Amino acid sequence: xxxxxxxxxxxxxxxxxxxxxxxxxxxxxxxxxxxxxxxxxxxxxxxxxxxxxxxxxxxxxxxxxxxxxxxxxxxxxxxxxxxxxxxxxxxxxxxxxxxxxxxxxxxxxxxxxxxxxxxxxxxxxxxxxxxxxxxxxxxxxxxxxxxxxxxxxxxxxxxxxxxxxxxxxxxxxxxxxxxxxxxxxxxxxxxxxxxxxxxxxxxxxxxxxxxxxxxxxxxxxxxxxxxxxxxxxxxxxxxxxxxxxxxxxxxxxxxxxxxxxxxxxxxxxxxxxxxxxxxxxxxxxxxxxxxxxxxxxxxxxx
Numbered sequence: 001x002x003x004x005x006x007x008x009x010x011x012x013x014x015x016x017x018x019x020x021x022x023x024x025x026x027x028x029x030x031x032x033x034x035x036x037x038x039x040x041x042x043x044x045x046x047x048x049x050x051x052x053x054x055x056x057x058x059x060x061x062x063x064x065x066x067x068x069x070x071x072x073x074x075x076x077x078x079x080x081x082x083x084x085x086x087x088x089x090x091x092x093x094x095x096x097x098x099x100x101x102x103x104x105x106x107x108x109x110x111x112x113x114x115x116x117x118x119x120x121x122x123x124x125x126x127x128x129x130x131x132x133x134x135x136x137x138x139x140x141x142x143x144x145x146x147x148x149x150x151x152x153x154x155x156x157x158x159x160x161x162x163x164x165x166x167x168x169x170x171x172x173x174x175x176x177x178x179x180x181x182x183x184x185x186x187x188x189x190x191x192x193x194x195x196x197x198x199x200x201x202x203x204x205x206x207x208x209x210x211x212x213x214x215x216x217x218x219x220x221x222x223x224x225x226x227x228x229x230x231x232x233x234x235x236x237x238x239x240x241x242x243x244x245x246x247x248x249x250x251x252x253x254x255x256x257x258x259x260x261x262x263x264x265x266x267x268x269x270x271x272x273x274x275x276x277x278x279x280x281x282x283x284x285x286x287x288x289x290x291x292x293x294x295x296x297x298x299x300x301x302x
Contacts, residue, residue: 024191024194024197024222027197027219027222028222028223030219031216031219031220034215034219035219035220037050037052037097037098038050038052038072039051039052039053039072039091040052040053040122041098042118042121042122043121044114044117044118044121045117047094047099047100047102048099048100049091049093049094049099049100049114049115049117049118050071050072050091050092050097050098050099051072051089051090051091051118051119051122051124052072052079052089052090052091053087053088053089053122053124054079054080054088054089055082055083055084055085055086055087056086056087057085057086058086058087058127059086059087059126059128059129059152060086060087060088060089060124060125060126060127060128060129061082061086061087061088061089061128061129061131062091062119062128062130062131062140063075063079063088063089063090063091063131064115064130064131064132064133064136064139064140064143065090065093065134065136066132066133066134066160067134067135067228067231067232067235068228069096069097069217069220069221069224069225069228070096070097070217070224071090071091071092071096071097071098071099071224072090072091072092072097073090073092073097073213073216073217074090074133075090076209076210076213077208089119089124091115093106093111093114093227093231094106094110094111094114094227095223095224095226095227095230096220096224096227096228097216097217097224098220101226102114105233105234105237106227106230106231106234107231107234107237107238107241108138108141108142108234108238108241108242109142109146109241111139111142111231112139112143112145112146112147113146115143116146116147116150126149126150126151126152127150127151127152128150128151128152129151129152129153129154129155130143130144130151130153130154130155131154131155131157132154132155132156132157132159133157133158133159134157134158134159134160135159135160135231135238136159137156137157137159137160137161137242137291138159138160138162138238138239138241139242140154140156141154141162141242141245142238142241142242142245144245144248145241145242145244145245151251152251153251153252153253153254154248154251154253154254154295155253155254155256156253156254156255156256156291157256158256158258159255159288159291160239161239161291162239162240162242162243162246163239163243163287164239164287165236165239167283167286167287168280168283171279171283191222191225191226194222196221196222196225197218197221197222200217200218200221200222203218246294247294248295249295249296250295250296250297251295251297252295252297252298252299253291253292253294253295253297253298254299255288255289255291255292255298257284257285257288259281259285261277262277
């Protein structure tokens with residue numbers, strides 16, 4: 001009886017995963033036809049990076065997204081608005097959305113190299129104003145470290161700080177990420193069977209997000225998932241690299257900090273009290289004030 005049950009279970013598993021694999025394969029093919037890359041695909045030596053530049057004027061604004069799967073579409077709510085007054089470019093990092101994946105590590109330095117090569121090949125010339133959200137903050141710092149002559153200014157949008165892990169740990173133990181890591185491993189292991197695509201389809205669309213943008217994000221979620229995890233695996237090195245440059249001279253920088261109180265749902269998920277959330281928020285504000293001090297020409301907004 002036990003053997004028979006096991007055989008039935010295996011047969012059902014193969015049937016479900018087989019159907020999932022066919023669903024995933026057909027969905028990937030359909031995505032390339034239904035949601036073509038906005039902007040241009042720039043060849044940087046056997047790999048292509050998607051770059052979407054709009055508008056005219058100088059300096060050129062370069063958008064750098066945080067650790068997510070949405071690439072240039074992460075900036076869809078503001079891209080056109082900025083392009084009304086100057087040149088504005090958003091792009092997708094290697095393996096994200098339409099951009100080709102790459103071998104090896106994906107950290108702040110390799111990302112800066114890809115972006116620099118992409119802008120050069122596309123004929124996009126400085127000066128640039130780099131805008132980085134979350135992990136995009138350390139990414140634009142690293143770009144400035146290696147290609148500083150091109151960078152006229154920086155905008156940190158609720159950006160990560162090079163010392164944030166240590167500083168948060170000094171306040172108190174952060175919630176365990178074991179469950180999230182397990183989910184990621186399961187998603188990576190069963191991505192071929194449509195699991196990531198199925199989960200992405202359950203996400204809610206942001207109120208200010210066009211439906212077509214939301215659909216494109218979901219259409220490429222499964223192919224972007226692995227490259228995103230690759231970036232996540234290099235976070236420690238990325239933060240350390242960004243921490244080696246903390247003097248930006250007199251370049252104008254703007255630091256935007258999210259200081260709204262955490263929602264009840266957020267507190268519940270993290271298992272935090274109001275007092276704990278307040279302490280972490282204070283540390284976050286302190287680190288952003290430090291970011292503002294990296295230049296003699298700065299402004300902060302909360």
